[in-house]
Amino acid sequence: MGRYIVYRLVLTLFVLLGVSLVVFFMIRLIPGDPADLLADQWATEEDIEQLRRDMGLDKPITVQYLIFLDNLRTGDLGNSVITKVPVAEEIRARLPNTLKLAVIGTFIAVVIGSLAGIIAAVKPYSLFDNVSMVFALSGVSTPAFWLGLMLMLLFSVKLHWFPCVGADTPKHLVLPSLTLGLLTAGVIARQSRSSMLETLQEDYIVTARSKGLRERVVVSRHALKNALIPVVTIVGLQFGRLLGGTVLVESVFSWPGMGRLLVDAVFTRDYPIIQGAVLVFATTFALVNLAVDLLYGTLDPRIRYE
C-alpha cells in the first residue's frame, strides 16, 4: 500500500509539471498581455515596452519558463504583476475560503444526494422516488449562476435570512455552499439510487431477508457499504466539476476564494497568479482522486493495491 502511494505521488508530480508547462505557454500565446491592460489611455508604446521589461515579459518564452521552473524549485511562485504581492501570499489568503466552500458543498451534496438516492431506491416508483429524481435531474441541468442568484434573491433580498455577498461571518457561508451542494447533489442522488437498487438485487440480500432481518438492518448493515462504492467514485469525479463550480459560485457571491482569484487573473492577464492558481487546483484535484482511490480500497476488500 505504501509503495502504491509513493508511486501515485510521483506520478502526480509529473502531471503537475505537464500542467504547468501547458498553462505557461497557453496564457502567453493568448493575445493581450498585462502591460497592454495596465497602461492607461495615454501611455506610449515605450511606456508599455518598459512595463513589459519590468515584468520580465520581454525575454523569449522558453527563457521565461526556465526562470519560472528555477524559482519553483525554491518555492517562489513569483509576484502578481498587478498587486506586486507574492503569489503564494495571495493564494494563502484565498485557499481556505475555497476549501471551506468545497468541503461544505461536498458534504451537503453527499448527505442530500445519497440520502435521497437511497430512500428512493428502497421505495422505488413511489412519489418520493419520482419527485426526488426529477429534482436530481434539474440539479444537474441547472446553471450554477442562476441557482446562486435565485437563492440570493429569495433568502437574502426577500427574506433577509442571510447576507448577500462577502465572507465575514459563518452566515455568509450558507448560500454559496448550498448552491454548490445542490448542483452536485443531483448526480450523487441518481448514482446512489441506481447503485442501491442493483445491490438490493444481490443474492446475499435475499439471504439476509430470508434470515428474518428487519428491512432497515438489511439496508444499513448489508447493502449500504457496497452500494456506496460507485458513489465514492462519483464524488471523486464530481470534485472536478465542483472545483469548476467554485469559480462560478464565487463570482456570484463575491466570495474571496481561489475561483475568483483565477478568473480575475485571467481577465487581467496576471500570469504568475494564473500559473499559481492552476497549479493549486491541479494539485487539489490529483490529491482528492488519490484519496478516493485509497478510500475505495478500504470500502471494498476485493480491491488491493501493491
Place this chain on the structure above:
Amino acid sequence: MVRYVKLTALVLLLLAVVASGCAPAATPAPEPAPTEAPPPPEATPTEAAPAPTAEPEETGPKEGGTMVISLGTDVPIFDSVYASGIPNLGIIHLVSEGLTRIDPEGGDPKVLPVLAESWEQSGETWTFKLREGVMFHDGTPFNAEAVKCNIERMLNPDTGALAASAFRVIDSVEVVDEYTINIITNGPFAALPAQLAYSPMAINSPTQVQALGNEDYHTAPMGTGPFKFVHHIKGQEVLVEANEDYWGGAPYLDAIAMRPIPETASRLLALEAGDSHVIYHVPPRDAQRYMDDPSLGIEVLTPPQQRLIHVGMNNLWGPFQDVRVRQALNYAVDNQAIVDNILMGLTTASDSPLPPTALCYESTKDYAYDPDKARDLLAEAGYADGFKATLHYGPGRYLLDTEIVEAVQSYLADVGVEVEIIALEWAAYIGEVRKPPEENITQLFFIGWGLPTLDPELSLTSYVEAAWASPINALFYSNPELEQLIPAQTAAEDPAERCEIVKEIQEIIMEDAPQIYLHYEPQIHAKRQEAMDVTISVTERVDQMHKAWLDAE
C-alpha cells in the same frame, strides 16, 4: 414512474417561470472593467443633490455609521501610482488627495482647488499656491517640498508609474517658499491644473514613502484626505476611517467600506438587500425599475458624462483613406436613434470629439441620419457597390456595447457596407488595437475615449501623427492643419484665445470624420435613500465624501 413525472415537471416549470420573473434584468456578462455614466435625465426627482438639501423635518446630517460602496472591481493596489481604473482611484483619493479636482457637475470652472488653492501661468512656468495648515495622517506637514517629492516620484523611471506619460510634460519642480511651488513644463502648457486633477496624481506623505519604499507603500498609505487607511483585504474589502482633523471639516461618517462585487446581478441584489449603500454601474433597465418604484428606496445617480463612444476607423486602410467614405459612414449611422432606443435617452448623440462637459466644447457637426447622402458619397468615392469591413470590439466593457455594435452593423449594411463583427475578450481586443500601423489588422473598432480632466488637451492629443505610436489610437489619422493647431492650443495661455483654436480644431476633425461619432457614455449608478449627500463626479469618482452621511434609523 410515469404517474408523477409529468406533475413534478409541471410544478418545477411553474416555479422556474415565477422565479425568473422576479429576478432583476441584469446583464449576463461579468464586467471586467468599469464603464462610464450617462447625462442626467431631465427632472427626475430621485437624483442625489451634491450639497446638503434643506429638509424641514430633519435636523441635518447625522453622525456615525459605516457607508458601504460597491464597485465592480477591487482596488488593485492602494497606491495611485500603480493602480488602474478611475473609480478605484477615487477610493484611493479618500485617503490621498490631489492638488486639484474636476467639478462634479462638469460646470464652470472645470478645475477646483483641493491641496492647491490658486494657480497662475507665465509662459512655461505655472505657479501654485498651496493650502496651509494641512497635515498628512502621519503628522508630516503638507508643503511645497511634499508636492515636489510626489511629482518627482511619478516621473522617476525607476518608480514605473503607470500614468507617467500624462505628466511627462512637466520638466522640473521648484520650491519657491513653504507653500508656493513652480512647475516648469516643456513648452507652455495651458492644461496643467486640469492634468494635475487626473487621478493617478495624488499627494502622499514623503516620510511614509521614504520609510516603506515604492514596493510597500501601499500597505500603509498616508495622505491628507478625509479618511485614513485601515485595511485592504484583497477581493473583499477596503476599509477607511474618518480623519477627524481633515482640513475640510471632519466627516460625518465613522468609516467607509468598499466591497467589490464584480457580478452586476449580485451587485444589484446587494443594494436591494441593504448590504451595500452605494453601487456603481447599474444597467438602464434596472435603473428604470428603481425610478419607477420609489418604495424600493433606491435613488439613481446619473452624473454628467465625458467618455466619447465611437467606432474608430483605420484611416490608412482601403476605403477609409477617402474622407467621403468616412463621412458617408457617419451619415449612415443614426446615432440619435441609438441614444433614444438602446440607451433610453440617457445621453446625447455626439457632435464633437469633445464631450459637452469639456472646456471649449462647441456643438460642431451633427451627422444627422441620411442614408441617401451616405450612398451618394460612397458612389462618388467609387464604392457604389459598397465594400466589406471588419469591426472589432471587446464585449462587456461599455454600456450595451453588443446592442450598439449590432445596430451599427445593420445601419452600414443598409448603405452597402458589409460589416463582420469580431468580438474578442477585452484583453485580446486591446492587444489587437494596440499594434503599430504595420501590424494592425483592425479596420473598424468600437471603443471609448475618456476625458478625466474635462480639458481638450487629453482628447486632442490623439489626433496628431505623433499619437500613432500611442497604442490605444488605431485611427492612424493626421491632418497638416491640426499638426499646427493642436500644439497651438496646448500652449495658448489666454483661455479665450485657446477656445478659439479648439473651436477650429473641432470643426476640422468633424469635417475629416476619422471616427464614426456615436454618443457620450451614460454613467448610471444607484444608492439607497439613507445614503445622503453622496456625489459621484463627472469623472466617475466619489467626491466630497466628508459631506456624506447615513440617515440610519
